[in-house]
Amino acid sequence: MTNSISRCLVLFCGLATICAADYQWPLQPYDALEDFFYEGARPDGSSMGNLVRPCKLRSGTNTTVAAEWVRLVYHDTATHNVSDGTGGLDGSIFFETNRDENSGMGMNNTLSDLSAFPSKHISRADVIAIAAVWSVATCGGPVIPLRGGRIDANVAGSYGVPNASDPIESLTSNFTKQGFNVSEMIVRSHAWWVRSTDFPTVVPPAADSTKAVFDLFDNTPQFDNVMFTSVTQYLQSTTLDPLVVLNQSMASDLRVFSSDGNVTMRSMSTAESFAQTCTTIFDKMLNTVPSTVTLTDEINLQSVKVSNVQLTVADTELQFQASVRLQLSSNTTNVKIYWCDRYGPAADCNGGLKRFAAPGGSATVSSSTSEAIEKVPSISKFWFMIDYGNGTIITADNNGANYVVSQDDVLWVPTMSKAQSVLTGQIGWYIVAAVKSTNTPERVYINCFGRATSNYIAVNATYNLALNNSLPARAGYNFYSGTATDEFGATMQFDLYSVAANGTAQVDADRQATLIGVALADESTVNSTTSGTLGGAAGASGTRRVGRAEARWGVGAVLGVAGVWTLSRLI
Known part of the structure; x- marks a missing residue:
């Protein structure tokens, strides 16, 4: 059972866009989760x-990356204790890889991935959950509903993953502790493959010790419509599952599948069931998840999603x-x-005065323009007019609230900031802020x-910025600067504060x-209009290709995301 991973095909739950009345930007952690889940980067x-x-197959192996990712999900979840509400999908697996129950290079590969x-808004545990959903989707299955808000553990959890040699009484007791009944134990016990280097007692190693042997449990690595045949093969005694047909002392799947007289297995003998x-x-x-955690609502795809908002x-x-x-x-x-x-x-x-620029766009790439905003008028709110070219304009x-730019008193200046390394003599993030x-x-x-x-431990620290007369x-605007010197990792985020003498704070x-x-995108020409037929505020548009489009994982094909425009203008 240690090497078992869930491989169930999931039903398509629908890509309903979030109800328009339920969402307004900005909304964290929803925004960060939705962006990452549907864009992949x-x-x-x-x-x-x-x-x-x-x-994808893992380089140099005969197993998919998806299989390794899904195995990690169960091994993290297996720490759950339904009686005291501890453990579950909480990222504790990052601290548990030295245990025999979590052995295997696939586990370490996945943690590295x-x-x-x-x-800041996406925990390790949420990343693990997202990885599971992507694994199913990219291998031919539809999208499992996703919720966010998991809280990371900073220490190892309890031991929880059953061993393939455990008797059925121990297996049943273990799954019961995790909150799963016998039928659910049977469903969760389906496996995809076993690697000889990880489990030599189940899959005999090759004569060449540098080469791993993989026993696949059916004839496809996909989450496809033939996967349910593993059930029928088991019922017909033609299964390839080594945890059924090989070393009987390790035949955990056989013990689990037959534990209710094959009732559950027979109930799953059609693709639909x-x-x-x-x-x-x-x-x-x-x-x-732990009983103290409350998950978010389901993260559904937005039909129109705003992000990467920056006034600087x-x-x-x-520049906006x-x-x-x-x-x-x-x-x-x-x-x-x-x-x-x-x-x-x-x-x-x-007076109805709104600023805008000539339309532009591209259906399947990230596109950018840049807008110059006069420093006296600045910008208070913005919105978009989208012409689909088929008579539909939205x-x-x-x-109805417009996208509000809350303040312009203190602004981050990314083009003047630096990521410093050992080569510069001072490690850290050099941050420059503009203050009126x-x-x-x-x-x-x-x-x-x-x-x-x-070390997988989150870091939170504050640093004062000083007026930089150089x-x-x-x-x-005057400029303030300072360096964040703690080890924050690759995804460091920060809130920038300017606090007045009376305690009033403005934050970017x-x-x-x-x-x-x-660098922000190339700018385009700003126009003005007093037309009463155009809602919202004024803006600009234009296009240029940027690398981010190539960084996506095919969500256009899998999850329905089509295009991204990045619109920018000197104000």
């Missing part, structure tokens, strides 16, 4: 999805950027961004958070350190 384009798609992707049963058990496994200081002006992702688009789709001034006679689109305005010259803050600081650390003021929140030094 970090904000800097580093892709976890590409590690597994399309149902996943370790660089936890972030197999899929339905496995969908239920997989969903239960992913949502087996350019040479003599402010935002990305919008569309679920459905075509080669004729065009996107405009509109915005309202923050200051001046047209503040909040007073206004994406955040459920008319302000005299009592304190400017960053609150940093990193979860993708080498950086001349421009665009009406959820900045991504991985975007340090990344």
Whole structure:
């Protein structure tokens, strides 16, 4: 049982977009989870999805990456104790690989795959759950419903994974402790493969000790429509499953499958019943968490999703950027961004004045333009007009609230910030902030958070930023700087604060350190309109290809995401 992994085909649950009335940007951790789940990559384009798609074999082996990822999910979940509410899918597996029950190079391979992707709003445990869903989807199965909000454990959990040599009484007791009955134990006990180097008592090693032998448990590595035949093969005594037909002292699958007189196995002997049963058990496994954890609602795909919103200081002006992702688009789709001034006679689109630029777009790539925003008017809110080129034009305005830019008193300047290394003589993240010259803050600081650390322990620390007189003021802003020196890992995020003497604080929140030094998109021409037929604020659009499009894991084919536009303008 130690080497068993769930391989159940799950039923397609539908890609319903989240109810429009239920969501408004920004909403964390939902935004971060939805972006990562449906796009497959970090904000800097580093892709976890590409590690597994399309149902990749692990280099130098005969097993899929997906199989190793799914095995890890169960081994993390197996620490759950339903009696006291501890354990479950909590990321404790990162601290448990020295146990015999978690042996195997596949386990360490998977931890290495996943370790660089936890972030401020996405826990290690959530990454593991996402990996399971992707594994099923990319190997031919549909999408398992996903919820987020799992909380990471920072120590090893209790021992929980059964051993293949355990008697049926011990196996049943173990699964009962985890919260699963006999039928659920049988469903969860299906396995995909066994590697000789990990389990030589089950699969005899090859004569060449440098080469692993794999016993596949059916004739396909896919989560496809023939997988249920493993059930019928078992019932017909033609199974290839080594945990049934080989070393009988290790025949855990045989003991489990037959533990209820084959009632459960017979109930799964059609493709439909197999899929339905496995969908239920997989969903239960992913949502087996400590009793103190409350999961989010299901993370559904948004038809229009805004992200990567950044207002910053350019040479003599402010620069604004935002990305919008569309679920459905075509080669004729065009996107405009509109915005309202923050200051001046047209503040909040007073008098109907809205700024925008010529439409542009591309159906299946990330696209970018850049918008110059005058430093006096600045920007207060924005929205999009989307023309699908087929007569359908929609206004994406955040459920009527528009997308609000909450403040411009303190802004991160990614183009002036640096990721420092040993070569520079000072390790850390050098952060530059722009603070309005008319302000005299009592304190400017960053609150940093990193979860993708080498020891898997999240780090949270604050650092003061000091006025940097070597950086001349421009665009009406002074510059403050400082270095975050703790080891935050690859996904460090920070909130930037400017605190006045009366305690009032302004914050530029959820900045991504991985975007340090990344230039914003080329700018395009801003236009103005007083048309009453255009909702929202004014903006700009234009296109250029960027690398992030190539970093995705095929969600357009699997999960229905079509295109992303990154729209940016000097203001």
